[in-house]
Amino acid sequence: MSTTIDLAEVSLRHLNEMLHDAEDGVFKILNPRGAHAVACGMTAGLVVEVDGSVGYYCAGMHQVGTVVVRGNSGPGLAENIMSGTVRTTGNASMSAAATGCGGLVVIEGDAGARCGISMKGVDIVVGGSIGHMGAFMAQAGNMVVLGDAGADMGDSIYEATLFVRGEVESLGSDCIEKEMGPEHLAVVERLLETADMTASPGDFRRYGSARQLYSFHVDDIDAELAADAGGAK
Amino acid sequence: MTSDTWHQRESHSFDRNAIAEIRRAANTGIYRIRGWGAKRVLPTLDDLVFLGASMSRYPLEGYREACGTDIVIGERNAERPVRLDIPVTIAGMSFGSLSAQAKEALGRGASAAGTSTTTGDGGMTEEERGHSTKLVYQYLPSRYGMNPDDLRRADAIEVVVGQGAKPGGGGMLLGQKITERVAEMRTLPEGIDQRSACRHPDWTGPDDLAIKIIELREIVDWQVPVYVKLGAARPYYDTALAVKAGADAVVVDGMQGGTAATQDVFIEHVGIPTLAAIPEAVRALRELGVHRDVKLIVAGGIRSGADVAKALALGADVVSIGTAALIAIGDNDPAYDEEYRALGSAAGFWEDFQDGTDPAGITTQDPELSARLDPIVGGRRLANYLQVLTLETQTLARACGKSHVLNLEPEDLAALTVEAAAMAGVPLAGTDWIPGK
Numbered sequence: 001m002s003t004t005i006d007l008a009e010v011s012l013r014h015l016n017e018m019l020h021d022a023e024d025g026v027f028k029i030l031n032p033r034g035a036h037a038v039a040c041g042m043t044a045g046l047v048v049e050v051d052g053s054v055g056y057y058c059a060g061m062h063q064v065g066t067v068v069v070r071g072n073s074g075p076g077l078a079e080n081i082m083s084g085t086v087r088t089t090g091n092a093s094m095s096a097a098a099t100g101c102g103g104l105v106v107i108e109g110d111a112g113a114r115c116g117i118s119m120k121g122v123d124i125v126v127g128g129s130i131g132h133m134g135a136f137m138a139q140a141g142n143m144v145v146l147g148d149a150g151a152d153m154g155d156s157i158y159e160a161t162l163f164v165r166g167e168v169e170s171l172g173s174d175c176i177e178k179e180m181g182p183e184h185l186a187v188v189e190r191l192l193e194t195a196d197m198t199a200s201p202g203d204f205r206r207y208g209s210a211r212q213l214y215s216f217h218v219d220d221i222d223a224e225l226a227a228d229a230g231g232a233k
Numbered sequence: 234m235t236s237d238t239w240h241q242r243e244s245h246s247f248d249r250n251a252i253a254e255i256r257r258a259a260n261t262g263i264y265r266i267r268g269w270g271a272k273r274v275l276p277t278l279d280d281l282v283f284l285g286a287s288m289s290r291y292p293l294e295g296y297r298e299a300c301g302t303d304i305v306i307g308e309r310n311a312e313r314p315v316r317l318d319i320p321v322t323i324a325g326m327s328f329g330s331l332s333a334q335a336k337e338a339l340g341r342g343a344s345a346a347g348t349s350t351t352t353g354d355g356g357m358t359e360e361e362r363g364h365s366t367k368l369v370y371q372y373l374p375s376r377y378g379m380n381p382d383d384l385r386r387a388d389a390i391e392v393v394v395g396q397g398a399k400p401g402g403g404g405m406l407l408g409q410k411i412t413e414r415v416a417e418m419r420t421l422p423e424g425i426d427q428r429s430a431c432r433h434p435d436w437t438g439p440d441d442l443a444i445k446i447i448e449l450r451e452i453v454d455w456q457v458p459v460y461v462k463l464g465a466a467r468p469y470y471d472t473a474l475a476v477k478a479g480a481d482a483v484v485v486d487g488m489q490g491g492t493a494a495t496q497d498v499f500i501e502h503v504g505i506p507t508l509a510a511i512p513e514a515v516r517a518l519r520e521l522g523v524h525r526d527v528k529l530i531v532a533g534g535i536r537s538g539a540d541v542a543k544a545l546a547l548g549a550d551v552v553s554i555g556t557a558a559l560i561a562i563g564d565n566d567p568a569y570d571e572e573y574r575a576l577g578s579a580a581g582f583w584e585d586f587q588d589g590t591d592p593a594g595i596t597t598q599d600p601e602l603s604a605r606l607d608p609i610v611g612g613r614r615l616a617n618y619l620q621v622l623t624l625e626t627q628t629l630a631r632a633c634g635k636s637h638v639l640n641l642e643p644e645d646l647a648a649l650t651v652e653a654a655a656m657a658g659v660p661l662a663g664t665d666w667i668p669g670k
Contacts, residue, residue: 012451013451013455016451016454017454020454036444036447036448037444037447037448037451040448040451040452041381041451041452041453043381055444056441056444056445056448057435057444057445057448060448060452061380061381061384061452063381063382075435075436075441076435076436076445076448079434079435080376080379080380080381082380082381094435095434095435098376098434098435099376099379099434099435101380101420114434114435117434117435118375118376118430118434120376120420121420136434137430139419139420139421140420158421158422158425159422214422214425214426215408215425215426216263216407216426217262217263218261218262218263219260219261219262219263220260220261221259221260222260
């Protein structure tokens with residue numbers, strides 16, 4: 001069953017209420033005209049197709065089902081996504097998939113600054129390039145970038161894994177390039193296939209945490225001197 | 234030469250605390266990290282007094298006449314506003330910084346008193362949801378443990394921009410408290426020194442925040458109120474911007490507000506005192522015509538019913554307590570003095586919440602220490618304490634002739650110091666002089 005909702009005629013509240021109440025089905029949304037918070041907080045396995053560009057927080061806290069934006073997406077696309085799939089056929093503005101805990105976010109075009117910031121398990125595939133501070137404080141999950149990455153990628157990264165095919169302008173604090181093993185090639189291959197994108201996994205380079213920022217460095221001169229004195233006795 | 238030090242003068246600039254800190258820094262090479270809030274001398278609500286009734290004011294009978302204490306938050310936007318029986322709530326404190334038993338005790342005590350408790354940087358636990366009839370879910374920059382199911386089962390959402398102990402800083406939880414359960418809730422490796430983000434990942438200013446609040450309301454189908462919490466820094470402007478962004482309540486946390494772990498230099502030197510923050514936040518609300526409509530929740534160093542009543546008289550709708558609530562359930566209990574001393578502290582001085590070694594079982598994740606805190610007894614103690622705060626507030630309100638605690642007003646107050654008069658905007662006692670007015 002397919003339902004068409006025209007945002008030129010109904011309110012955002014009406015749209016989201018309808019999506020929250022639905023148990024299944026396909027929903028086509030017309031005239032989004034950059035509306036914010038479109039299809040956020042979905043809890044059922046719906047398929048939502050948005051015909052046009054959206055504003056902030058489209059598919060925010062997405063839990064299940066699929067949202068496809070046939071256009072560009074504003075800041076915070078699929079922020080804190082838990083599961084399911086969110087795709088934009090155009091570009092995504094800043095903070096795409098921010099803090100995402102699971103699921104898949106596909107950006108066919110470019111992504112702006114802070115793509116994947118504080119990601120906590122989501123998989124992100126970007127067909128184009130990402131802006132600066134990508135994967136800042138990224139905790140878990142995978143990000144695959146077919147284009148280039150802007151400055152300070154992976155700053156203060158924890159256990160997320162970043163794969164970039166193009167140039168990386170610079171790496172942020174504690175982010176280093178790591179060896180690309182067979183298991184990593186398999187991850188890239190799987191994500192490319194899932195995202196329906198074509199590239200050779202062998203062309204990607206892997207980045208992750210050097211784990212040098214995980215703990216404060218605490219000196220203890222007094223204890224050292226006491227130990228030395230004890231040893232001298 | 235005498236053995237005492239009475240003939241010696243301690244340097245005011247380099248007193249024993251300053252010398253000890255220089256020596257500690259020289260030994261370790263790392264800044265002092267600790268819990269609690271600002272310990273330095275600050276202008277406080279103690280610098281104000283109530284004038285009480287007199288020839289021109291008529292008091293209410295102190296023990297019997299009705300004096301309302303109920304507050305409703307979020308009627309403008311929420312299908313389910315938060316209805317509090319008393320004007321005192323429990324501030325956000327995370328599971329991780331606190332033990333599960335402590336969170337349960339806070340929930341039990343707050344529920345018995347008819348008020349709310351608040352999650353913290355680390356998500357919602359079953360212990361606190363299960364024992365809190367009204368639970369405020371914090372939406373923090375780190376988004377640790379954030380998930381929409383918990384968002385929907387919260388009674389209110391609190392977007393945290395900052396906190397009084399560290400306006401401009403993020404949370405901190407040291408490795409000894411990142412146990413398997415805490416690490417799993419936060420999606421972090423076990424045992425790391427966790428430093429939370431200090432700014433939200435997907436919005437950067439008040440215009441963005443307005444959209445973020447709409448998103449949160451949409452996700453929960455406009456069921457519950459949305460608060461915005463601010464560290465007291467520029468309360469006039471910050472409160473105005475929070476209102477503009479659509480907040481149902483603004484939480485202003487003064488620099489005496491506590492923390493589980495932060496740099497000492499941050500705790501003692503960033504932000505402004507609670508006394509100074511309240512009038513500025515109220516001024517913003519009045520100028521926007523939303524005072525008493527958008528609720529003002531004030532936190533930071535609240536200890537007694539006198540503090541509660543004075544905050545309300547200055548224009549707050551509700552106060553929030555953190556440190557005092559922990560003390561009520563057993564923090565710094567003299568019964569553990571020997572153990573505090575073994576840790577290099579003493580009952581009444583214990584501030585090393587970051588260490589996870591709390592003998593009282595409150596600021597720890599150690600299972601043996603945590604088990605020392607009986608959450609049922611702790612909950613009863615908190616409920617008693619909240620009742621005393623409420624009774625004291627009513628006592629003062631009745632003495633000023635008020636039939637509801639929210640009827641207290643600045644006119645009921647006088648200041649004991651020039652500084653307090655200037656900050657609070659009330660006359661210096663015995664004069665009609667308000668500095669700057």
